[in-house]
Amino acid sequence: MARFSFRLPDIGEGISEAEIVAWHVAVGDRVEEDGRLADMMTDKATVEMESPVAGTVVELAGEPGDQVAIGATLVVIETEAEVVQPAEPERVEAENPGVEEVATSSVTERQDPPRHGEGDHAQHGGVGAPLDATPADVSQEAAPLHHPAAPDGPTPRSGEDRVLASPAVRARAKDLGIDLSAVHHDGHHIRHADLDAYLRYGSAQGYRAPNASRARPDETVKVIGMRRRIAENMAAAKRHIPHFTYVEEIDVTALEAMRADLNAARGQRPKLTMLPLLIVAICRTLPNFPMLNARYDDEAGVVTRFGSVHLGMAAQTDAGLMVPVIRDAQDLNPWQLATEIVRLAEAARTGKAKSEELSGGTITITSLGPLGGVATTPVINRPEVAIIGPNRIVERPVFRARAGGGEEIVKAKLMNLSISCDHRVVDGHDAASYVQALKRLIETPVLLFAD
Structure with a gap:
């Protein structure tokens, strides 16, 4: 067994750090090559980080809302075989480079994984190092991320079969107990991002068992990502x-x-x-x-x-x-x-x-x-x-x-x-x-x- 340290690459916008918007893995999770790790947000774009290797997640660099420096270790993955660490982080070019002031656009970027035998020229990783070598502003203690419980509801109806979604999305929804017909989506098919939004905000749209209380539990929502940018800009406008x-x-x-x-x-x-x-x-x-x-x-x-x-x-x-x-x-x-x-x-x-x-x-x-x-x-x-x-x-x-x-x-x-x-x-x-x-x-x- 070996450990691979995935360092946050240069997203290509001249920034020194990025904010963790959402984790798609937790400590102990199995992640496949090209599997989603996290959504990282700069002032100008939201970029999806994908795993360059397959293995088990053993360490994470922080929680949603934390800032991670470019080049700092984002995720440590335990692999079954030795993996050559790239010499330095490479740029990830966002095809939607960003928004000034009020708005922030959302961009999904794909990273090509390093291949065995490519040596120091493998793509999209970083120099291997334990998490305790990261800069001081990166959280040193990474706790497993637990998805919020999906809303209680009945067995998915036959109408779910008519919802367009990839096999991977259907499998994930099944594991989470989510009825796809209850998931709001704007495109022609349901994506992983739609499931993420449902997990964060779907309790207001969830099913209610007969005779159950209409009261919903209190929840604390961390202001991160685009909502944080909007809050900062609106506050600055009213302050100035x-x-x-x-x-x-x-x-x-x-x-x-x-x-x-x-x-x-x-x-x-x-x-x-x-x-x-x-x-x-x-x-x-x-x-x-x-x-x-x-x-x-x-x-x-x-x-x-x-x-x-x-x-x-x-x-x-x-x-x-x-x-x-x-x-x-x-x-x-x-x-x-x-x-x-x-x-x-x-x-x-x-x-x-x-x-x-x-x-x-x-x-x-x-x-x-x-x-x-x-x-x-x-x-x-x-x-x-x-x-x-x-x-x-x-x-x-x-x-x-x-x-x-x-x-x-x-x-x-x-x-x-x-x-x-x-x-x-x-x-x-x-x-x-x-x-x-x-x-x-x-x-x-x-x-x-x-x-």
Whole structure:
């Protein structure tokens, strides 16, 4: 028997350490060659580490949330035969190199295992060393990782047979007692990552035995990975930016009627939601209010006002909030915007968004759709200085002037529009003036297509 020390390789982003997001093995587990070891997260990507050898896990470098230095031992594996240790860690290039500020993309990387006889040129490992030789910031005591108990439930139903999953995923689900038909997934088939998410959060969706208590046990969830990044960025935004929010009610009756007419005659073009039309209105009004389409470097004391609108679009994904950016939104028509919105939302949801698609925004729009509520006070996507939040559309009676004089009560579609601004850069008068200009354009939607 021999011991192989798998050291954390250089992930290829110029970073010195990475965070353990999740272990896929515990001390004592048998791991096969190419088997999953851990998910490691940097500021820019989440990378899956795979075992270059087969054997039994004897030591781990820490717990989820701990930082591990590049080149430090991540896992020690006991093998049945001698394995040549690579001379030094090699770079693992992430095909989705990352996200700045608010969002962090998820990337799965495959490592090629060393082959017997390849000597010091074997790939993706590190110089063999016991765990006590790792840097001081790496946890010295690695305890076995226990998966949380799967939710109690009945024997898997026949419907599970219709769920698409690989044999390895089915075998793992069977070992864990998970009904695949109860596992939420976004793709065409269930992956290991979907099982991991179910183990972490699936208790809220689990089955309940008849006559069992509806109460769920308390749980403590460590804030790690993307959720930790979101928490840090939101806290920094509120700590550094003196926010103020302005809310105005807008009559979108005419805009909704025009949207219905455009969809009826769209042909092969994508169906329009309200969002592309609002983006057109935002882009048309921003040139007169350049202080809103800006970024503030508070350390350098410099405000950069942008001529182009690179509009961030807050998108909720299973991993958390991400903000893909529509580049040069001012040059796109509503149908082009609709296509780009769908494409970017799907890329963010599946973790395939590129770094340039997740950074560099100049102003952000955030919409909860039908869940929009009466009003919102959105948090600014630092270092931007403004964020716009359309809220839910409701129908209410309003007074309108008659053509021949007097007033009448009619049914109107109304929407509150919120805007949060950085008070260091944007005055309240400027924010209110901008929203009033936006309101005039939205309530006279024919102007959206006027030169």
